[in-house]
Amino acid sequence: MSEFKALDGTGAVAEAMRQINPDVVAAYPITPQTAIVQTFSEFVADGLVDTEFITVESEHSALSACVGAAAAGARVMTATSSAGLAFMWEILYVAASNRLPIIMTNVNRALSAPINIHCDHSDSMGARDAGWIHLFCENAQEAYDTVIQAVRIAEHPDVLLPVMVLFDGFITSHAEERVEIFDDAWVKAFVGEYKPKHSLLDLDHPVTYGPLDFTDYYFEHKRQQVEAMRHAQKVILDVADEFAKTFGRKYGLFEMYRLDDAEVAVVVSSSTAGTARAAVDKLRAQGAKVGLLKPRVFRPFPAQEMVAALQHLKAVGVMDRAISFGSMGNAGPLFLELAAAMKIYDAGVPMADFVFGLGGRDIVPSQIEGVFRSLLQIAETGKVSELVSYVGVRE
């Protein structure tokens, strides 16, 4: 039996964590993630989970504790945001390189300075090369569903990589929605028991994690991480299939909305995809052939699949909630990677980047309609007058 509850994104994730019942959670509070581990700590205090909850003095320590616990063979989860993720920086690489299947919810929030607690994607985008799988969620339901799937993805023997589950600070983390919570037993059965192949606590088979790895072996271990990322895409899809069979909701590498017969499309992830869907419907009603592609899996980046979905278009607009300062055109990371993929895989579609929503600046349907109008103009003329524009910034 499923139950429908009024939950915000943090509450939905805390529910998933309660049902997964991880062996260890180590976390440090930071807005807007705090409510996740605060709610979860109540579950610990109330005896609803068996989890060892480790309170620490920083995010660097939080993820370090997670690394130690995961190496000891525990199923481990944590959560953070913004500066917290930045403070975990060194250990992000340690977790991925030691092949520890840690699950972390990162509630996307802008980085300082100036200090800002609201949503943009600069925190996780900055960590995109650390070796973690990145899964973006549009709403609280997707966050709940994705945390459950993340366990299976991370722990798959062909993957063994940490997973970041990402959704928008305050917009998704603190807005209450109708969320379907599955039966505890179903979730327990779906995630199964974690049986690590190598554990520091397996005294009959002692192993060393994280030894010195110099010029003679380090490169080989990085190559292995590449292979794990290559396997991850299939595993993500397999787990999504099994999730759909068990729970009924379908997930893929990305979501397409009214894209098949579209002439222009916007590519945008997370909560803004919902706003974009409304803009698509409005413009469609006026006869404009517009569509949407919502990336879900950002790492590993599904380049060929996205190109296949977009190559029939006359113009593609990427909406980035982050800036890669000093990059080509000072564009956003999603645009840079997708533009490269479109070129490499011979999709001759004009593209432009629309940076928006930094520091939680609102993005409203009329602005996305404006993006579509720019794209329709690019489609008509074949000319991109502005490679990168900033939607909603005051001139």
Added chain:
Amino acid sequence: MAKGWKDLPIGGMILEAGNSAQYNTGAWRAFRPVRDASRCTNCMFCWVFCPDSSIRVKDEKMVGFDLLHCKGCGICANVCPVKCIEMHDEAEFGGSREMVDEPGRAGGAK
């Protein structure tokens, strides 16, 4: 030939205990311990304090250094109560890293 990425344990994990003996840390050494055996009292201070288990012992007597693993830290020379161990610049030995028992040190040192 060292193994390729397909044949190595993932993440640099070491799956067998005790295999640090296979790592010849003596290759790092800048200073080599040299013992005057005639003055050695076999007190075993060097054996106790050596951080790399590089003091070779036979029949309860100190017989030399495991130069494949000795990093040349000089702790043995420092703790020796009769000061019969001296640290010599590794360059004096012509670059040889062989494991040797005394006397007959590798590299033709005096």
